[in-house]
Amino acid sequence: MTTDSLLLQVDGLRVAAGRDGETTLVDGVSLSVAPGECLGLVGESGSGKSLTLRSVLSLLPPSIRQTAGAIRLADDAGVLAERHPKDLRGNGVSMIFQEPMSSLNPTMRIGDLVAAGARAHGQSRAEARRTALRLLEEVGIPDPQQRLRAWPHELSGGLRQRVMIAMALSVEPRLLLCDEPTTALDATIQDQILTLLERLRRERGLAVVFVSHDLGVISRIADRTAVMYAGTIVEEGPTAALISAPRHPYTRALVASMPSADRKSGRLATIPGSPPTAGQWPSGCRFAPRCAYAIDECRIAQPALVPVAPERTSACLRDHELQEMHMTEPLAS
Numbered sequence: 245m246t247t248d249s250l251l252l253q254v255d256g257l258r259v260a261a262g263r264d265g266e267t268t269l270v271d272g273v274s275l276s277v278a279p280g281e282c283l284g285l286v287g288e289s290g291s292g293k294s295l296t297l298r299s300v301l302s303l304l305p306p307s308i309r310q311t312a313g314a315i316r317l318a319d320d321a322g323v324l325a326e327r328h329p330k331d332l333r334g335n336g337v338s339m340i341f342q343e344p345m346s347s348l349n350p351t352m353r354i355g356d357l358v359a360a361g362a363r364a365h366g367q368s369r370a371e372a373r374r375t376a377l378r379l380l381e382e383v384g385i386p387d388p389q390q391r392l393r394a395w396p397h398e399l400s401g402g403l404r405q406r407v408m409i410a411m412a413l414s415v416e417p418r419l420l421l422c423d424e425p426t427t428a429l430d431a432t433i434q435d436q437i438l439t440l441l442e443r444l445r446r447e448r449g450l451a452v453v454f455v456s457h458d459l460g461v462i463s464r465i466a467d468r469t470a471v472m473y474a475g476t477i478v479e480e481g482p483t484a485a486l487i488s489a490p491r492h493p494y495t496r497a498l499v500a501s502m503p504s505a506d507r508k509s510g511r512l513a514t515i516p517g518s519p520p521t522a523g524q525w526p527s528g529c530r531f532a533p534r535c536a537y538a539i540d541e542c543r544i545a546q547p548a549l550v551p552v553a554p555e556r557t558s559a560c561l562r563d564h565e566l567q568e569m570h571m572t573e574p575l576a577s
């Protein structure tokens with residue numbers, strides 16, 4: 245993919261905590277998103293997914309900062325330029341979060357919450373009110389006229405998430421950052437929200453970065469997927485190919501632990517052990533303590549993320565050997 249066809253480019257992002265940035269939490273993450281594309285970001289808890297996403301909007305917690313790397317966004321002419329935090333919110337990029345209640349101001353009515361983005365975008369009070377009504381309709385909120393006057397606490401979790409999406413759309417974004425937007429919802433509502441996001445992508449040509457720890461959700465929504473482990477990306481590729489033929493042992497373990505309708509044995513593999521705590525990453529490959537294929541060399545230097553097939557990258561020292569071995573070994577355990 246050439247950079248002139250990109251909407252977002254993250255290059256060598258490092259994020260750290262501590263007064264002098266002594267604890268690295270995100271360690272050299274690079275990723276890109278084309279207009280209209282959906283990139284999935286998947287990995288276990290603590291791998292750095294949220295901090296990566298928040299960095300794009302300069303929404304890091306107070307004790308955490310970006311210590312290296314560049315984040316570029318395409319301007320109206322499609323030219324990538326270093327993003328300026330002040331220009332971001334309300335200008336091409338929106339974000340929705342896992343728990344909408346903590347992001348919805350409880351003292352504002354739904355109509356005012358959704359209208360605020362449109363107001364910030366230069367609409368008059370009356371126009372913003374009409375925009376809010378139209379957006380509540382667009383995201384499938386029943387009785388939108390009535391809901392304009394409702395308070396956030398009067399809505400169910402699913403409706404609150406729809407309001408969050410309406411708020412995100414009110415600034416006419418080209419890129420929507422979604423941080424586990426369906427994780428707190430039950431399966432039926434989760435399915436409805438994913439269907440809504442799919443429709444919005446289609447109708448509005450929205451690009452999306454979708455964070456989840458659930459590869460099943462990612463497989464449904466993302467065109468391409470990046471797998472994160474201990475602050476780094478360990479594999480990236482087209483989602484269908486990555487799931488049907490994972491290259492990195494960590495991706496392979498994630499896929500094997502994924503419930504699947506056609507998995508005959510009914511027994512799911514679990515990944516032994518747990519991810520290392522940030523700041524206590526082992527030297528060499530960070531997955532080595534949990535990897536069934538680790539050898540001594542794996543513990544010496546951290547493997548680089550390198551091309552392993554067309555449109556595929558992986559960060560495993562033993563990629564070639566394992567590739568041959570897996571040809572004869574089925575994925576389901």
Ligand SMILES: Nc1ncnc2c1ncn2[C@@H]1O[C@H](COP(=O)(O)OP(=O)(O)OP(=O)(O)O)[C@@H](O)[C@H]1O
Pocket residue numbers: 261269287288289290291292293294295296305307308457521522
């Ligand atoms: N405010 C903070 N102060 C210190 N460390 C933090 C803070 N927020 C996150 N971290 C640490 O940064 C690392 C990455 O966190 P992040 O929230 O990005 O993970 P994640 O992949 O989104 O996990 P989850 O799936 O649980 O949401 C973790 O080790 C986490 O403990």
Ligand code: SF4
Pocket residue numbers: 492493494529530531532533535536537538539542547559560561562563
């Ligand atoms: S580099 Fe070694 S330890 Fe790391 S994933 Fe590959 S085989 Fe496993």
Ligand SMILES: [Mg+2]
Pocket residue numbers: 293294295423
């Ligand atoms: Mg998170």
